[in-house]
Amino acid sequence: xxxxxxxxxxxxxxxxxxxxxxxxxxxxxxxxxxxxxxxxxxxxxxxxxxxxxxxxxxxxxxxxxxxxxxxxxxxxxxxxxxxxxxxxxxxxxxxxxxxxxxxxxxxxxxxxxxxxxxxxxxxxxxxxxxxxxxxxxxxxxxxxxxxxxxxxxxxxxxxxxxxxxxxxxxxxxxxxxxxxxxxxxxxxxxxxxxxxxxxxxxxxxxxxxxxxxxxxxxxxxxxxxxxxxxxxxxxxxxxxxxxxxxxxxxxxxxxxxxxxxxxxxxxxxxxxxxxxxxxxxxxxxxxxxxxxxxxxx
Amino acid sequence: xxxxxxxxxxxxxxxxxxxxxxxxxxxxxxxxxxxxxxxxxxxxxxxxxxxxxxxxxxxxxxxxxxxxxxxxxxxxxxxxxxxxxxxxxxxxxxxxxxxxxxxxxxxxxxxxxxxxxxxxxxxxxxxxxxxxxxxxxxxxxxxxxxxxxxxxxxxxxxxxxxxxxxxxxxxxxxxxxxxxxxxxxxxxxxxxxxxxxxxxxxxxxxxxxxxxxxxxxxxxxxxxxxxxxxxxxxx
Ligand SMILES: Nc1ncnc2c1ncn2[C@@H]1O[C@H](COP(=O)(O)OP(=O)(O)OP(=O)(O)O)[C@@H](O)[C@H]1O
Ligand SMILES: [Mg+2]
Numbered sequence: 001x002x003x004x005x006x007x008x009x010x011x012x013x014x015x016x017x018x019x020x021x022x023x024x025x026x027x028x029x030x031x032x033x034x035x036x037x038x039x040x041x042x043x044x045x046x047x048x049x050x051x052x053x054x055x056x057x058x059x060x061x062x063x064x065x066x067x068x069x070x071x072x073x074x075x076x077x078x079x080x081x082x083x084x085x086x087x088x089x090x091x092x093x094x095x096x097x098x099x100x101x102x103x104x105x106x107x108x109x110x111x112x113x114x115x116x117x118x119x120x121x122x123x124x125x126x127x128x129x130x131x132x133x134x135x136x137x138x139x140x141x142x143x144x145x146x147x148x149x150x151x152x153x154x155x156x157x158x159x160x161x162x163x164x165x166x167x168x169x170x171x172x173x174x175x176x177x178x179x180x181x182x183x184x185x186x187x188x189x190x191x192x193x194x195x196x197x198x199x200x201x202x203x204x205x206x207x208x209x210x211x212x213x214x215x216x217x218x219x220x221x222x223x224x225x226x227x228x229x230x231x232x233x234x235x236x237x238x239x240x241x242x243x244x245x246x247x248x249x250x251x252x253x254x255x256x257x258x259x260x261x262x263x264x265x266x267x268x269x270x271x272x273x274x275x276x277x278x279x280x281x282x283x284x285x286x287x288x289x290x291x292x293x294x295x296x297x
Numbered sequence: 298x299x300x301x302x303x304x305x306x307x308x309x310x311x312x313x314x315x316x317x318x319x320x321x322x323x324x325x326x327x328x329x330x331x332x333x334x335x336x337x338x339x340x341x342x343x344x345x346x347x348x349x350x351x352x353x354x355x356x357x358x359x360x361x362x363x364x365x366x367x368x369x370x371x372x373x374x375x376x377x378x379x380x381x382x383x384x385x386x387x388x389x390x391x392x393x394x395x396x397x398x399x400x401x402x403x404x405x406x407x408x409x410x411x412x413x414x415x416x417x418x419x420x421x422x423x424x425x426x427x428x429x430x431x432x433x434x435x436x437x438x439x440x441x442x443x444x445x446x447x448x449x450x451x452x453x454x455x456x457x458x459x460x461x462x463x464x465x466x467x468x469x470x471x472x473x474x475x476x477x478x479x480x481x482x483x484x485x486x487x488x489x490x491x492x493x494x495x496x497x498x499x500x501x502x503x504x505x506x507x508x509x510x511x512x513x514x515x516x517x518x519x520x521x522x523x524x525x526x527x528x529x530x531x532x
């Protein structure tokens with residue numbers, strides 16, 4: 001492999017890893033607080049991509065406005081899912097909520113198929129993002145840089161919120177003990193809503209950037225990335241935000257590099273994530289940064 | 298200040314509190330003693346809004362606060378040191394204290410109360426950056442008390458603050474309760490350590506299976522034959 005090919009693969013790997021990180025955070029935050037795998041999280045990528053698509057091509061809104069509205073809408077959908085599908089089951093066995101999550105995911109996917117048909121649509125990529133830049137003889141599309149840059153900013157913002165604001169501290173407290181958090185005066189329902197809003201907004205940004213990077217969208221577009229991001233969250237240590245970021249990043253980089261260095265196994269690209277999952281569960285079930293997450297008190 | 302009228306609380310089919318009435322006058326220390334499972338913790342949990350009362354009334358400063366959500370109860374000026382401390386283990390000491398002031402917005406007043414808590418427990422200030430889960434049991438208890446004080450409550454409820462502490466520390470905790478009371482806070486105290494509680498309190502209620510079996514000024518109950526036999530283990 002030539003150096004220039006290596007560098008362009010690396011740029012690609014880093015941007016895919018960033019996308020995985022963004023989406024993995026939503027899984028890990030919800031799991032941390034509710035001990036629930038929010039299967040519907042994957043489909044929010046699709047919701048956001050279609051919302052932006054319709055904003056630009058049907059409602060003729062400027063690209064930036066469409067993206068902003070799509071993020072807000074997706075956050076709203078995430079909050080609504082929690083209200084309707086998970087909150088009524090909060091005191092039920094975990095498995096019940098899990099089944100509800102799978103149901104919501106099917107609902108969104110099939111709603112997508114009915115509303116948008118299964119035929120892929122091409123996502124409108126603004127000229128600037130689709131163009132490439134030459135750096136020392138290596139051509140990299142601009143969206144690659146934008147993905148890494150946007151992800152980095154959002155991650156820093158998120159870490160600030162979680163560690164430095166009162167609400168963030170309340171979120172972390174809630175991940176341990178609902179009742180005692182209530183005693184402190186924390187409104188548990190609204191902090192959970194906020195958690196869903198943040199996770200869903202990050203998934204929306206991820207979904208839209210995904211559509212910019214791979215500009216064919218379809219109603220099932222979230223499934224495979226969603227699964228991989230869930231795996232990334234488990235790999236990083238589910239419940240741990242930094243773990244999800246590292247897990248997503250490593251998974252994305254490893255996936256691209258595997259294909260780059262061993263083109264003969266490129267057909268197994270998607271299987272790779274599952275091998276990581278199995279290995280994690282076998283050898284380090286708590287993930288890279290995870291500690292034992294006990295039953296909640 | 299606080300008044301319970303015929304309070305009933307159940308867990309499913311089990312009725313844990315069966316028509317409890319009591320009152321806590323402003324500025325006093327009132328103790329709630331009784332055997333395991335008598336319904337002491339359940340009573341406090343109902344007052345603080347963690348569980349719903351089935352019937353009866355909870356009045357605070359004359360206001361009916363029965364079944365108010367917990368966050369409104371805290372705002373009103375009632376806070377609790379829960380049974381078993383329940384500090385947040387993966388938050389730092391400082392973050393735990395800050396959460397205690399979650400409903401407050403006046404930054405200057407919060408900073409003042411933080412200073413006051415650090416003066417009360419210099420140990421907590423030394424360890425403010427340490428994760429609460431790595432504190433010793435006694436330190437965690439101090440943190441739980443400090444955290445409850447951070448909401449600047451008028452009424453402080455403590456559920457077995459001396460549980461699991463070495464005798465020296467138990468004495469310290471009781472001295473501390475007295476100091477907190479003298480600083481102007483009304484206290485509702487649950488204790489297994491009946492003698493110490495009765496000596497400290499102004500008034501006490503003895504609970505038996507969800508109802509008040511006996512009540513009176515602490516010093517009088519200390520002389521009561523039944524109390525001495527059942528709760529103080531004397532012959
Ligand atoms: N979550 C619960 N579900 C069902 N029953 C409960 C629950 N919590 C308490 N109980 C029952 O309610 C009764 C009163 O319990 P409570 O915790 O109020 O007792 P307590 O007086 O605080 O006892 P202790 O001194 O042991 O702390 C007990 O019989 C207990 O088994
Ligand atoms: Mg108890």
